[in-house]
Amino acid sequence: MSALLHIRSLRKSFGERRLLDIADLNLDAGRIYALTGDNGSGKSTLLRIIAGLEPADELNMRFDALTLNGAAYPDALRRDIIYVHQHPYLFHSGIAANIEYGLKLRGVDKAARDAITAEAIDWAGLSSVMSVQPKRLSGGERQQVALARAKVLNPRLLLVDEPTANLDRAAREQIVALLRQTASDNNCVVVACHDREIIDLPGVHKLHLEEGRVTGG
Amino acid sequence: MTTSLNARFFSVALRLATLGMLAGVQANAVELRLATTTSTEASGLLGAILPRFEKTTGIKVRVISVGTGQALKLGERGDVDVVMVHSRPDEDKFMAQGYGSVRRDVMYNDFIIVGPASDAADIKGLNDVSTALQRIARKQTRFVSRGDDSGTHKKELALWRAAGIAPKGNWYVQAGQGMGEVLAMAGNMRAYTLSDRGTFLAYRGRVGLEVIVSQVPGLFNPYGIMPVNPAKHPHVRHDAALKFTDWIVSPAGQNAIRSLKVDGQSLFTPGVPPTD
Amino acid sequence: MELSSAIAESFRLLFSFDAQLWTIIGVSLKVSLAALLFATPFAVALGFFLATVPFRGRRACVIVLQSFLSFPTVVVGLVLYVLLARSGPFGAWELLYTQEAMIIGQAIIAFPVLAAFTLTAVQGADRIVRETALSLGATKLRAALTTLFEVRFAVMAGLFNGFGRVISEVGCAMMVGGNIAGLTRSIPTAISLETAKGEFAQGIALGMVLIVLALGINAALNYFQGEGGMK
Numbered sequence: 001m002s003a004l005l006h007i008r009s010l011r012k013s014f015g016e017r018r019l020l021d022i023a024d025l026n027l028d029a030g031r032i033y034a035l036t037g038d039n040g041s042g043k044s045t046l047l048r049i050i051a052g053l054e055p056a057d058e059l060n061m062r063f064d065a066l067t068l069n070g071a072a073y074p075d076a077l078r079r080d081i082i083y084v085h086q087h088p089y090l091f092h093s094g095i096a097a098n099i100e101y102g103l104k105l106r107g108v109d110k111a112a113r114d115a116i117t118a119e120a121i122d123w124a125g126l127s128s129v130m131s132v133q134p135k136r137l138s139g140g141e142r143q144q145v146a147l148a149r150a151k152v153l154n155p156r157l158l159l160v161d162e163p164t165a166n167l168d169r170a171a172r173e174q175i176v177a178l179l180r181q182t183a184s185d186n187n188c189v190v191v192a193c194h195d196r197e198i199i200d201l202p203g204v205h206k207l208h209l210e211e212g213r214v215t216g217g
Numbered sequence: 218m219t220t221s222l223n224a225r226f227f228s229v230a231l232r233l234a235t236l237g238m239l240a241g242v243q244a245n246a247v248e249l250r251l252a253t254t255t256s257t258e259a260s261g262l263l264g265a266i267l268p269r270f271e272k273t274t275g276i277k278v279r280v281i282s283v284g285t286g287q288a289l290k291l292g293e294r295g296d297v298d299v300v301m302v303h304s305r306p307d308e309d310k311f312m313a314q315g316y317g318s319v320r321r322d323v324m325y326n327d328f329i330i331v332g333p334a335s336d337a338a339d340i341k342g343l344n345d346v347s348t349a350l351q352r353i354a355r356k357q358t359r360f361v362s363r364g365d366d367s368g369t370h371k372k373e374l375a376l377w378r379a380a381g382i383a384p385k386g387n388w389y390v391q392a393g394q395g396m397g398e399v400l401a402m403a404g405n406m407r408a409y410t411l412s413d414r415g416t417f418l419a420y421r422g423r424v425g426l427e428v429i430v431s432q433v434p435g436l437f438n439p440y441g442i443m444p445v446n447p448a449k450h451p452h453v454r455h456d457a458a459l460k461f462t463d464w465i466v467s468p469a470g471q472n473a474i475r476s477l478k479v480d481g482q483s484l485f486t487p488g489v490p491p492t493d
Numbered sequence: 494m495e496l497s498s499a500i501a502e503s504f505r506l507l508f509s510f511d512a513q514l515w516t517i518i519g520v521s522l523k524v525s526l527a528a529l530l531f532a533t534p535f536a537v538a539l540g541f542f543l544a545t546v547p548f549r550g551r552r553a554c555v556i557v558l559q560s561f562l563s564f565p566t567v568v569v570g571l572v573l574y575v576l577l578a579r580s581g582p583f584g585a586w587e588l589l590y591t592q593e594a595m596i597i598g599q600a601i602i603a604f605p606v607l608a609a610f611t612l613t614a615v616q617g618a619d620r621i622v623r624e625t626a627l628s629l630g631a632t633k634l635r636a637a638l639t640t641l642f643e644v645r646f647a648v649m650a651g652l653f654n655g656f657g658r659v660i661s662e663v664g665c666a667m668m669v670g671g672n673i674a675g676l677t678r679s680i681p682t683a684i685s686l687e688t689a690k691g692e693f694a695q696g697i698a699l700g701m702v703l704i705v706l707a708l709g710i711n712a713a714l715n716y717f718q719g720e721g722g723m724k
Contacts, residue, residue: 051628075630079630081628153629284691366689391675392674425580
């Protein structure tokens with residue numbers, strides 16, 4: 001089986017310092033990866049480059065059937081690859097509006113949107129906080145909304161940045177459970193974290209970033 | 218003209234600041250406060266004659282140049298020591314109400330009807346103001362009115378009344394601004410307006426208007442001076458005000474007035490106008 | 494001065510629906526709102542552009558824009574006057590001393606306020622607002638609109654600020670409008686005139702109308718912000 005994402009080379013420097021220098025990295029569909037590494041090792045930058053939110057100095061990769069070699073990051077690729085920030089931003093307009101934001105962009109009609117959104121609210125355990133303004137949600141709840149908002153779009157590759165940092169135990173467990181359910185045969189999830197609860201889950205593949213290179217997989 | 222428009226707005230702010238300062242001035246202050254109309258200051262008259270008075274007497278004159286209405290109000294409230302304006306009915310009322318201690322005739326200038334050279338209402342050279350205004354009204358040629366309750370505005374309204382016309386309609390533009398601005402407006406609109414000669418001479422080169430009707434009965438404009446009555450406002454500098462009043466009607470003052478010339482023409486004539 | 498009697502008189506004028514007074518209020522509102530309507534799309538677009546698109550000389554543009562905030566309105570009036578005067582390049586349009594001229598002038602005056610507020614609002618918005626939208630599949634244009642929508646209350650504050658500036662400005666309105674009764678006489682030019690006439694009561698009445706308008710606008714702004722939630 002060929003990899004969903006195959007990175008042939010990815011380089012990124014900040015001034016004199018070479019942050020990322022990856023020669024070969026494969027991510028397969030149907031897998032969850034835990035990406036570990038020290039603070040400042042470049043985990044976020046790697047994920048953001050893959051998601052097309054930050055430019056690399058050199059990027060040669062193939063995603064599914066699409067090859068990217070030095071060209072501008074195509075908008076179409078962002079439909080398949082979604083990045084979730086460590087502290088997700090929620091739009092002011094309400095929880096449901098956040099969840100259906102991407103669906104609207106993809107032209108899903110209202111009836112279908114409502115059904116998918118309702119299902120996602122259930123899935124993420126958000127029913128009890130629906131009347132709360134997004135800015136008043138707790139860190140864990142914000143992360144739940146952000147995961148639901150991404151999951152409804154069925155991304156082929158979901159990149160999640162430190163989702164359980166600064167959360168209490170109960171919230172962490174909930175997020176971990178959601179992440180497990182997000183992975184399927186068809187897609188791939190990469191979670192950047194230090195969290196043993198995620199790293200040690202059965203079936204989680206370990207990636208380690210150190211001195212710009214990724215090992216494991 | 219543009220710079221003086223600019224200066225006018227600046228001077229409004231200055232004036233307000235001055236008013237605020239005056240409130241704090243003590244009765245024994247060394248300055249004499251004179252409220253007068255913009256025409257006397259804008260024409261350069263005060264700048265020409267006041268130094269002579271100050272040199273002779275050592276009294277410094279602070280000038281607050283505003284509209285006739287506001288100048289009289291400042292006098293009524295005792296915010297100034299002496300008032301010099303040009304609206305005889307208002308001056309008589311000021312005296313009758315006891316706000317002034319004495320009234321003296323100072324000088325006069327004359328009003329002129331100015332307009333574009335094309336003279337659409339065909340009134341050039343008429344020797345009767347009423348006929349001229351009637352023609353303007355009949356042809357509905359544009360006429361810009363000061364519309365600001367100034368002495369010039371009151372004069373204009375009196376002229377319309379005398380002509381038996383209540384001006385109204387799109388052709389009659391009520392500007393609500395000073396003489397310089399109104400001359401600029403009339404120039405841009407190719408309209409007629411009533412102006413004092415001094416301001417017009419100062420603006421003539423820039424507004425593209427010329428004298429259409431002048432030196433005819435009804436167009437003379439006498440100025441009077443009135444010290445504020447100390448019986449009403451004990452704190453006013455009545456002595457200094459009287460000194461200034463006496464000086465301006467004395468031969469020295471009258472000569473000073475006559476000496477102010479633009480293009481060889483005196484802007485103001487000392488004394489009282491020929492009967493009109 | 495007799496402030497209390499002037500205030501009493503101003504109330505009388507306001508509530509006797511003095512026709513002249515209400516005409517003046519109408520001219521002010523019409524001109525100011527039209528100017529904002531005219532300036533807002535361009536100003537918001539410029540502010541957004543400056544906040545999001547890096548290019549050489551952007552810093553200089555921002556500095557110029559911000560210094561225009563303290564540009565005296567009378568200078569705007571002066572420049573416009575020179576352009577629109579009969580002898581000026583656009584004299585043939587005969588726009589001087591019309592409401593249109595006032596609208597143009599006030600649009601120019603409001604423009605930097607609107608653009609600067611938008612600039613600050615968009616810059617103040619977290620980078621992740623745009624990134625979130627992009628990552629969820631928005632095009633760059635759509636992500637820009639989403640960002641703008643997220644900071645709409647800050648942009649609206651600029652709108653109200655701009656309104657406050659134009660409704661109360663006298664320099665430009667006086668020069669290019671001409672303070673013509675019933676046509677281009679606005680609240681501030683009328684106050685200026687009434688003061689020159691010594692009619693303080695009428696002036697204060699108009700001043701109070703300005704204050705009431707300002708209060709109403711700020712109350713409305715606060716209400717909307719309360720609804721949508723300030724950051």
